[in-house]
Amino acid sequence: MKVIRVSATLLLAASLVAPAQAEPASWTGPLSTRGRWIVDANGDRFKLKSGNWHGASGTWNGSGDINDPANHHAGEKADQVPLGLDRATMAAIVSGFKEIGVNSVRLPFSNQMIKDTNPVNGLKDAHLNGKRPLEIYDAAIAELTRNNLAVILNNHTTTSRWCCGVDGNERWNTSQSTDQWVSDWAFMADRYKANKRVVGADLYNEVRRNIWDDPNWGWGNDHDWHKASQQAADRIQQTAPDLLVIVEGINWTGIPVDGLPHGRPTLEPARHLSHTLANPDKLVYSAHFYGYTGPNHSGATGTGETSDPRYQDLSPQELTDVLQRQAFFITEAQKHFTAPLWISEFGVGGREETNPRSRDWFERFVNHLVASDADFAYWPLVGFHTNRRGNGWALLHWDANGNRMGVNDGDDWRANAWNRLVNAPQRSGQIPRETRWNMLLKESCPQNEKLVGISHTGNRGLCVSGPQWSNTTRITNEQHVTDDWRGATRNSSAREETRPSGTRTSR
Template structure:
């Protein structure tokens, strides 16, 4: 968000529960059928490689706007009832902006005129449990909303949006209802609460809308960043581990609330002290290359990133105190900006056939209608051009704002695409005089992929770095299959393709092999190794029974504890080969799936093979971790079809 770290910078330099929802609020909110004339698409949405697709497999490009307000507009000091203490002088009263001055149908018509098909709808956790109705003045243009709590107003907005045919992505923007994003108590998902409580709120809200199929996604948390003392991280396993927290919340949403939702995970927005000579920066999605997410429901993961010209990969966006000599995005040449965007985010969608391949949604970018500087305007031209050339999914920030000056002149929140004065008169990119109109129109009309998207090969990373990683609903339903061990299981419909010699990571890929009856076999000894079939002499071999293939594994410390095998729906060829990887990498040419265990030796069966066993040794001076795989040929493609 635009105020990124402005408040936190000065302070940093100087300092170097379960949701109690009322019965009325817990009721399922109303919904309306989609309006005629809306863009044709069929929910639910899912992903195929780098693309989001609808239920018919057709590309659905997110052309979105951020309709903010429900996350809070108060700047954190002064009288909350005084608009001067709110961002851009706009008191949102904890609900989406504009409801005081424009009827909902008119707002939605303007959204459609902008060319949008989807809305990112921020909220705060405080909003979910605020019992006081909003002031009548806050919904003056929509009198039917009088007497409702902020959550009930949010319900009505969701119903209106989805009834008009828009896809809605819920966005947990803040913990408390106040403006983001500095040192404001909203730095992390678990600021002032536990990760479990945060996930509880997500389960509550996604259950609330699960009967509305046009609510298509959950954007887990906005701009995770440093607080006064601590940085967030990606994979350290502690209370600040954003990767692990996102995995936990995502799996709970998909298993306890709604398996049809897209799960949106934003990268880390900021770490470190913004002082020259001190470590600091904006990792965004760079850690995804080595540690991605494998969710319990496949093809639901979307990664996201935010880009504003006044910030940079190592620039906080501050001016004066807290400003470093690092480049802002708007300071870069066209080539530098393109490479930086790729390195920070776009590699995730551009590099297909990797465990991290997913759609990338640029869920915030924007600039002011009153911006006259050459560098910011050039940056906006370059960014919108890049979004168009890369056929990216995007969401402008913000969609709606107040106009506080003469009609047609920038005023109030000049960044908003649509501004409305107290009489409901509109100004912005749909009206004359806004320099951004041509750039916005160019982005909307740029050619991009449409129609059916063929399903390709998917790859999934498993990690047991700090906890179990069971991505299989079928296996979860069977309970703990190796109590006390660290366990990893491929998603349903996938098979184990590779293992790391140390570190506990694995790689899965699509198979279509598993029998629909489910079930599995836990292998802890050599009982299924046939006489004369010693494929790893001197090593302990955990081999699947005939007709089964490896879908998971468990470890006790470094030592292999068990192999998990699943029955196939067809006969599986025997024979095969031993693939050793205890003294070096042993992977197919090109490394399909990408590097799933950076810095570790790895073994991986060919794409035309399945893993039927794991071998290891407990010899003195040897590591008891995976050392070899038994790779056997897959059935022919006609059988797997």
């Protein structure tokens, strides 16, 4: 979810901007997870310091002549290929990514794009003209990975339209069947599985309510995001087992009207019902945060706006508490939901953003990312400018003549925060394996895990890897059980567990 901000320019001295450190090219794919950390094939921490290179998912607003740039978001027409290729060569754009310090790129696509056979023309790389969108997407992946950047495939939309309203792309199956969605993911996973720098499959972007219905997490129907994402993950792991599988939380439920229930569940449902993959060392959770939205604010102004606070309206402590509740709890150690957390979208307006609350929120959010050592992906990397004016959200902009404007040019107020983020101290080196807990969702635990608990209610089980208890206490009744770890109230922090032998123990 992104907006345009238009305001006056703030100038910063170029001498105050510390350029991003170059990312070493020594990492080895594929990537996996150990607890809350992503690691490379050698077990070394690989922090996703990413940006979003959008365009292949669509930029058309959904009305008017699709060939008229005025009918595309911010006038930035992409023709279902990564944005900016009609203004600069692919090599120049990718070089810019490395220059500002990203080591990975979230590369959105639409299901429509991968099937579109119409040729694209007018690109700066002559050898790409006449190719269909998917072939240009292939070329972008080749250029990114040749430059040692990791690529995360992101199914951003179903039809090639600008995200994210009531647009037919609200759910993975709003404009197509779940089976077709899963089949498309199998196709994409298979297409790039030989390239070990294509590291992840980000299943779907900003799952949200359509006009009539909410998505849910665990109800078992055809609006169940947990069920659908589990199904897609299983198919991807069968097709391309090296890929990380990235599940974003639910972006919105309810009708944004004061007095009616509405809000942004984000990853909160995972606290009570998480995912268990055949290879659990491939699961990553993701969430999006923008200052102009809020835990109960859709981000709208005027029609659809409610009186709820936006994230940028919260006090420092309120913001910290909300972020922890909605997403950052995922990184708590040795829980059934423990996984790396990737903030796969966040951003703010650049030179023309003068709203002090927006600026303050961005600074505070960057500070939170630094303090938590969380993985991240800025939205977006690429945009257009005319005489250094325009949408302004991107970190790199090109004009119609191919002249680049970047975050580190000296007149972008975000530069210090951005460079503080990409250069921040972080955990690095070898990450030891740790005991892993998973919910039993099928007939057996994942490989190398054992069943150690079943829930009194809810037909759930608990699996664990690593060392088992050396001592147990036999309990013949439930007098010591004060709360069921998977109780009907879904707010338990304690676990009451039953061993397969019938010995009941508490942890």
